Amino acid sequence: MALLLFFFYLSQLALAYGSAVKFLPGFEGPLPFELETGYVGVGDSEEVQLFYYFVKSEGKPEDDPLLFWLTGGPGCSAFSGLVFEIGPLKFKVDVYNGSLPTLVYNPYAWTKVSNIVFIDSPVGTGFSYARNNRAAQTGDLKQVHHLHQFLRKWLMAHPDFILNPVYVSGDSYSGIPVPVLAQEISNGNEEGIKPIIHLQGYILGNPKTVPNLEKKLKIPYVYGMGLISDELYESLKRNCNGQYQNVDLNNKACLADIQYLDECISGINSAHILEPDCGLDSPKPRKTGRRRYLDGHQLLNDEPLPPLACRTYAYYLCRYWANDDNVRNALHIRKGSIGKWLRCNHGLPYNNDVPTSLPYHANLSAKGYRYLIYSGDHDMVVPHLATQAWIRFLNYQIIDDWRPWMVQSQVAGYTRTYSNRMTFATVKGGGHTAPEYKPAECFAMFTRWISGQPL
Amino acid sequence: MALLLFFFYLSQLALAYGSAVKFLPGFEGPLPFELETGYVGVGDSEEVQLFYYFVKSEGKPEDDPLLFWLTGGPGCSAFSGLVFEIGPLKFKVDVYNGSLPTLVYNPYAWTKVSNIVFIDSPVGTGFSYARNNRAAQTGDLKQVHHLHQFLRKWLMAHPDFILNPVYVSGDSYSGIPVPVLAQEISNGNEEGIKPIIHLQGYILGNPKTVPNLEKKLKIPYVYGMGLISDELYESLKRNCNGQYQNVDLNNKACLADIQYLDECISGINSAHILEPDCGLDSPKPRKTGRRRYLDGHQLLNDEPLPPLACRTYAYYLCRYWANDDNVRNALHIRKGSIGKWLRCNHGLPYNNDVPTSLPYHANLSAKGYRYLIYSGDHDMVVPHLATQAWIRFLNYQIIDDWRPWMVQSQVAGYTRTYSNRMTFATVKGGGHTAPEYKPAECFAMFTRWISGQPL
Structure with missing residues (x-):
């Protein structure tokens, strides 16, 4: 015993x-x-x-x-x-x-x-x-x-x-x-x-x-929120037949609609459609979907600070804080365990x-x-x-x-x-x-x- | 000459x-x-x-x-x-x-x-x-x-x-x-x-x-903005046949849908759906449409001030300002021309x-x-x-x-x-x-x- x-x-x-x-x-x-x-x-x-x-x-x-x-x-x-x-x-x-x-x-x-x-x-x-x-x-x-x-x-x-x-x-x-x-x-x-x-x-x-449903319903969603026109919404429904991913390359009408959709929403902060898109540093909306997603999530260490009014400003503060040696000691972080701390690490070798x-x-x-x-x-x-x-x-x-x-x-x-x-x-x-x-x-x-x- | x-x-x-x-x-x-x-x-x-x-x-x-x-x-x-x-x-x-x-x-x-x-x-x-x-x-x-x-x-x-x-x-x-x-x-x-x-x-x-169109399209609008469910939206379309005013009193299904719609949106600030509805002074949403419209517009002199965070607070300030004698003098208001100044006078004898x-x-x-x-x-x-x-x-x-x-x-x-x-x-x-x-x-x-x- x-x-x-x-x-x-x-x-x-x-x-x-x-x-x-x-x-x-x-x-x-x-x-x-x-x-x-x-x-x-x-x-x-x-x-x-x-x-x-x-x-x-x-x-x-x-x-x-x-x-x-x-x-x-x-x-x-x-x-x-x-x-x-x-x-x-x-x-x-x-x-x-x-x-x-x-x-x-x-x-x-x-x-x-x-x-x-x-x-x-x-x-x-x-x-x-x-x-x-x-x-x-x-x-x-x-x-x-x-x-x-x-x-x-x-x-x-x-x-x-x-x-x-x-x-x-x-x-x-x-x-x-x-x-x-x-x-x-x-x-x-x-x-x-x-x-x-x-x-x-x-x-x-x-x-x-x-995920497929989320991509598909993004279209009625952005329509309902007033980001695309009635006509584009109707055209997308008509031309794409509810299929907005992996579109048949011969379906030019649908491809054109999707490109137009992207032009309409590419300047929008996808995490909150009414907040400023603080990743934007030029007046032209960008077009790559991946990059958009990163705006609210991954902030690289060598990027300049966004305007103070941006919600992302605090994400930068967080990065400075978590990479401070005293902070790491206080949190009992093991020395040498990781290099730079990232709020979001999108470079993971990850299998979906x-x-x-x-x-x-x-x-x-x-x-x-x-x-x-x-x-x-x-x-x-x-x-x-x-x-x-x-x-x-x-x-x-x-x-x-x-x-x-x-x-x-x-x-x-x-x-x-x-x-x-x-x-x-x-x-x-x-x-x-x-x-x-x-x-x-x-x-x-x-x-x-x-x-x-x-x- | x-x-x-x-x-x-x-x-x-x-x-x-x-x-x-x-x-x-x-x-x-x-x-x-x-x-x-x-x-x-x-x-x-x-x-x-x-x-x-x-x-x-x-x-x-x-x-x-x-x-x-x-x-x-x-x-x-x-x-x-x-x-x-x-x-x-x-x-x-x-x-x-x-x-x-x-x-x-x-x-x-x-x-x-x-x-x-x-x-x-x-x-x-x-x-x-x-x-x-x-x-x-x-x-x-x-x-x-x-x-x-x-x-x-x-x-x-x-x-x-x-x-x-x-x-x-x-x-x-x-x-x-x-x-x-x-x-x-x-x-x-x-x-x-x-x-x-x-x-x-x-x-x-x-x-x-x-006006009829504005009342009718309020329904797809509130649906698009997420204020009613998919099911209610579909039901409204099905039961009311696009006719949301002066509904046939025998059309119980449509009337019930409209009543439900009203319950969903009656607590919403109609002038801006995301801002607080500062007319609300009890936790129960009210139901009268007319009153809703007044919230943002007509504020009676004997009403208490709304919370400072309300946009309507400034409307009250405006009322105090415009009813001040020195202000009226500065604006060259003719004495005795009107009694109390109202930001919005909804009591007009008005013919639409x-x-x-x-x-x-x-x-x-x-x-x-x-x-x-x-x-x-x-x-x-x-x-x-x-x-x-x-x-x-x-x-x-x-x-x-x-x-x-x-x-x-x-x-x-x-x-x-x-x-x-x-x-x-x-x-x-x-x-x-x-x-x-x-x-x-x-x-x-x-x-x-x-x-x-x-x-």
């Missing part, structure tokens, strides 16, 4: 991955919440080291749900979710003068009512790193497999949280791995893999789900091996998991119309039909609940990462939903 | 309606532009006294165009156009403490490049008044007739401007009287009525034009006797007048889809097709030009009174258009 306890003690020690962070450079005074950072080794010989930020709930950490949060990309650091979306810190946006950017408290943090583990995943994201080149190769399925290991190991190392209700969550590209991860957790639980993960469901914001996560949604809700899908309605990357379309395809019974949900007596968006414990919500005026644009509203949405109340 | 000159001198005296305003209470120092206010008597015995604010161009007043500007309603003071939309003054929005609200200079005033006469029309609007009850009765045609007299008399009294190119203009409800006025001016010129008014064209923002201004557009462009129609694309009162629809109905040849127009390297909206010298433009993110929401963009739009350049 004494021997058993001894081994248990040893295993606990071995699993204690994280370290408390009491102070952070740029934030005045001690942090007013509990933060722990650390690495969890995954893969056969722990050749992949996934970095995480764990923020304990400011409510009742022992009872509150435990969220595992991914930021999309793939390749965007979970720190982005922490400081720009749902975490308790945010950057104070001041002109960068070479000194360390300042962090302040975010009163709309979801960590007021939940414990959140922000995970830099897949490998190569944020501070996560691989110990060899082979391990740096990743993709949807590999990422999910690693995350599943991560969750089990993390829970083993944090036995206080092993009985808390668990939600996997994220936004944008996370719409692909999160449902797959939920499925893998569910399967693992059924197979009796220890520890049991008390998965209750998942949360996704503007999630990539059926899950073409759509739709079947996973269907499987999971058959198993009784609950989930919240929200859509910032001014996002052109994953338009709410596409999200509505795949939800409709699932053909669940509506139990609380489309209605406004209110925050401070204002319509914050629209919501609808289905018999399969699934809630959909739009966030009116929100962009691709809705809590970044509408923090108070999204905080209210999350708080209501996580506590089982209607929005 | 001496006698003739004497009479000429007398007539000039009689016609000199206006007085210069060098200082305005609430504005620090002398006004940095030339302002004149005054009354022009119209009607058979001048029983209607129309008040105006004339702001001389800060550019080249002798060459710059002369705009006559109406604010809509009917019943909204042109002062609203001056301080909230296109004039050189705006309110500094501070907490009202009982002292006079402060005015500051608006750098995006259209008066930088044009002379503008802001007219309180019809009678009963702003500081305009009737000398007897019969004269207080007004309507579309009577208003237009009075405005035509106003313009001729005003030009007679301002002979320096008699050769300047003239544009009649306004927004919202002005979409009805302005084209009718343009037609009447054109007819008057053809009949040789003196003075000839050098009408070049007209400018209209989110103009009421074909022009059901649609569409035929006037058709006639006028056949005569070669040029015009600019712009639509703030986040306005639910007169949705851009409806404006596009009636323009399409006119069937003019497109000479510069739908494309983004740019301000400071950003897409400010979309524009299209027709062979009949007509330009249409959306203002991306703009509300019902687009220059109020997007001042820099609308200033650029106007400046380019008025000087004959493409947007």
Whole structure:
């Protein structure tokens, strides 16, 4: 018995991955919440080291749900979710003068009512790193497999949280791995893999789900938002027959319409169609789709700072902050583990091996998991119309039909609940990462939903 | 000859309606532009006294165009156009403490490049008044007739401007009287009525034009903007057969859909669907359409101030300012002429006797007048889809097709030009009174258009 306890003690020690962070450079005074950072080794010989930020709930950490949060990309650091979306810190946006950017408290943090583990995943994201080149190769399925290991190991190392209700969550590209991860957790639980993960469901914001559908419904979406003319919309429908990708090269009329469409929207900030497109440095709209996507996501170190009024300005501040040596020390970053920290690393060797996560949604809700899908309605990357379309395809019974949900007596968006414990919500005026644009509203949405109340 | 000159001198005296305003209470120092206010008597015995604010161009007043500007309603003071939309003054929005609200200079005033006469029309609007009850009765045609007299008399009294190119203009409800006025001016010129008014064209923002069409296209509009579900939209189309007003009371399915639609959008600020609805003082959305319209327009004196973050706060400041005795003296308001000044007087005895201004557009462009129609694309009162629809109905040849127009390297909206010298433009993110929401963009739009350049 004494021997058993001894081994248990040893295993606990071995699993204690994280370290408390009491102070952070740029934030005045001690942090007013509990933060722990650390690495969890995954893969056969722990050749992949996934970095995480764990923020304990400011409510009742022992009872509150435990969220595992991914930021999309793939390749965007979970720190982005922490400081720009749902975490308790945010950057104070001041002109960068070479000194360390300042962090302040975010009163709309979801960590007021939940414990959140922000995970830099897949490998190569944020501070996560691989110990060899082979391990740096990743993709949807590999990422999910690693995350599943991560969750089990993390829970083993944090036995206080092993009985808390668990939600996997994220936004944008996370719409692909999160449902797959939920499925893998569910399967693992059924197979009796220890520890049991008390998965209750998942949360996704503007999630990539059926990429072909999202591309297709971008067209009625931009029409509805007034970015193309009635005539072009009618012409696109007529000439392209609902087929806007991989168009037959002989279909000149459709190709011409698509080119015209691209000319109309190429100067638009796809993450929020009303905000300035801060990637634009010349008056001529650019035409390459890939580049557009990067504007809001990848900012290279040698690019000049955007205008202060740009939302992307804070992304630059974030880069300066996270690449500061004192910051890295405070976060317990292992020396020599990675070079430059990128908010979003779009250069990952990544295999998109899950073409759509739709079947996973269907499987999971058959198993009784609950989930919240929200859509910032001014996002052109994953338009709410596409999200509505795949939800409709699932053909669940509506139990609380489309209605406004209110925050401070204002319509914050629209919501609808289905018999399969699934809630959909739009966030009116929100962009691709809705809590970044509408923090108070999204905080209210999350708080209501996580506590089982209607929005 | 001496006698003739004497009479000429007398007539000039009689016609000199206006007085210069060098200082305005609430504005620090002398006004940095030339302002004149005054009354022009119209009607058979001048029983209607129309008040105006004339702001001389800060550019080249002798060459710059002369705009006559109406604010809509009917019943909204042109002062609203001056301080909230296109004039050189705006309110500094501070907490009202009982002292006079402060005015500051608006750098995006259209008066930088044009002379503008802001007219309180019809009678009963702003500081305009009737000398007897019969004269207080007004309507579309009577208003237009009075405005035509106003313009001729005003030009007679301002002979320096008699050769300047003239544009009649306004927004919202002005979409009805302005084209009718343009037609009447054109007819008057053809009949040789003196003075000839050098009408070049007209400018209209989110103009009421074909009210039935605007009500009908509100439905695809709110669908496109994400305020109703796919299912409700399909159901409305199916059940109501495109007929959303005066629905057959036996058509229960359509009536139910319309009621549901109203529940979805009744909490939305119709002047800008993303801004707070500051008329809401209880969490339950209200249902009466009329009341919704008033929120942005009529604010009664005994209502409490809205939150400072509301756009309507400045409308209250405006009311305190315009009802101050020193202000009235500075503006040369005749004592006892009106009681309380209202920004919008919706209690006018008004006869809507022009059901649609569409035929006037058709006639006028056949005569070669040029015009600019712009639509703030986040306005639910007169949705851009409806404006596009009636323009399409006119069937003019497109000479510069739908494309983004740019301000400071950003897409400010979309524009299209027709062979009949007509330009249409959306203002991306703009509300019902687009220059109020997007001042820099609308200033650029106007400046380019008025000087004959493409947007």
